[in-house]
Amino acid sequence: MPALETLLSFVNTWECDENDHLNVQFYFAKFEEADRQFRLLTGFSDAVAGPRRVRHVRYHAELRSAVPIKIRSYIAFDGPHMLSVVHEMIETSTNEISATAIDGYTPNQSAAKQLRTRFKDVEDTMNAKANPRGVSPSPFVGKPTIDDLTSNGSTVTCRGTVLSRDVTPEGKADDGFAIGLISDAVSHAWERTPMKTSWLDENYYGRIAMEQKLTWISPLKTGDAVVVLSSFTGVQNNVFSLRHHIYESRTNRLAAVCDMVALTMDLEKRSIVPIENDVREKILSLQAS
Structure with a gap:
């Protein structure tokens, strides 16, 4: 599977809100850390693809306190952006996807073929769950x-x-x-x-x-x-x-x-x-x- 494991983490009680589940700011913080690890492991950077234009997160299932989580990250060329780095947050104990994030990039079109070649080992088809639903994908x-x-x-x-x-x-x-x-x-x-x-x-x-x-x-x-x-x-x-x-x-x-x-x-x-x-x-x- 091309996706890389970019985060192994845990839902701490202090990260949960009044609804007794992980607060949204910590979803984004964990996706941010996964992205840092993905860049380290692959050499992906703003110099290669340009700056990230948007981060689009969908929440699929609650994450309650004291559960282990992991994030899998990969590059997709079939998403709503010219190039997307997709992160899937998974509850380790059930292996169910709890949230997804799409990081949207718009690199120079002339560089598309080169990018496909450079990142072919971490390219995958975007999970349909990550597709924007209630909010336009455009920055x-x-x-x-x-x-x-x-x-x-x-x-x-x-x-x-x-x-x-x-x-x-x-x-x-x-x-x-x-x-x-x-x-x-x-x-x-x-x-x-x-x-x-x-x-x-x-x-x-x-x-x-x-x-x-x-x-x-x-x-x-x-x-x-x-x-x-x-x-x-x-x-x-x-x-x-x-x-x-x-x-x-x-x-x-x-x-x-x-x-x-x-x-x-x-x-x-x-x-x-x-x-x-x-x-x-x-x-x-x-x-x-």
């Missing part, structure tokens, strides 16, 4: 200002600072930091709907992410203060979508954008809770135009 484009967003219904949902523990060896804020901000921001977005914390607690429900796509626009470094603005972008019978913009606060520079699909989960039954009509109507009224 976010555009540079809206904070004023643009607030005038169109977005609200501030999080503020924070990049600390030394949040950066990569290259000195840039990592995916785990960005998704950690989003994880905190989401609760404030939900408070704008009837699905408030009091309602969730009363019914023993939880906030769940099903899919997330992270696009870095510009880097953040240690000491940078950041602000997150969130907006609703769609709603269906069981799920709704949001977009989160992360800005560097001093200059109001757009740093990253995260699109996501969310739902409510019954924490006792571990099942999806359908969205009631009044909730759907409220989300529609909040949706950015």
Whole structure:
């Protein structure tokens, strides 16, 4: 099998959230580490394929505390990008895929044949489970200002600072930091709907992410203060979508954008809770135009 084993890890209790499963920021952090190992093992780099344009994660099954996990990584040329590095997170005890990540690259077209030859030993057909479903695979484009967003219904949902523990060896804020901000921001977005914390607690429900796509626009470094603005972008019978913009606060520079699909989960039954009509109507009224 061409895929390489790029991570052997474990779900620690301190990595789990109020829903008693692995928090999304640690999925991204573990995919980030798997990608570092993949690059080390294969010689894959930005110099070879250009910078990563997007990381697209889908969550397929819950990972509860105290379970061992592994990640398998490979290159696919049949995915939604010209070149994709695909990571599959697997619960070792059951051998079931718990999450997948697609790292999308757009190398020079003239280099495609050379890349196929260079990485033929780690090339495979992309697992259908990794295909984007509720979020477009394309990287976010555009540079809206904070004023643009607030005038169109977005609200501030999080503020924070990049600390030394949040950066990569290259000195840039990592995916785990960005998704950690989003994880905190989401609760404030939900408070704008009837699905408030009091309602969730009363019914023993939880906030769940099903899919997330992270696009870095510009880097953040240690000491940078950041602000997150969130907006609703769609709603269906069981799920709704949001977009989160992360800005560097001093200059109001757009740093990253995260699109996501969310739902409510019954924490006792571990099942999806359908969205009631009044909730759907409220989300529609909040949706950015």
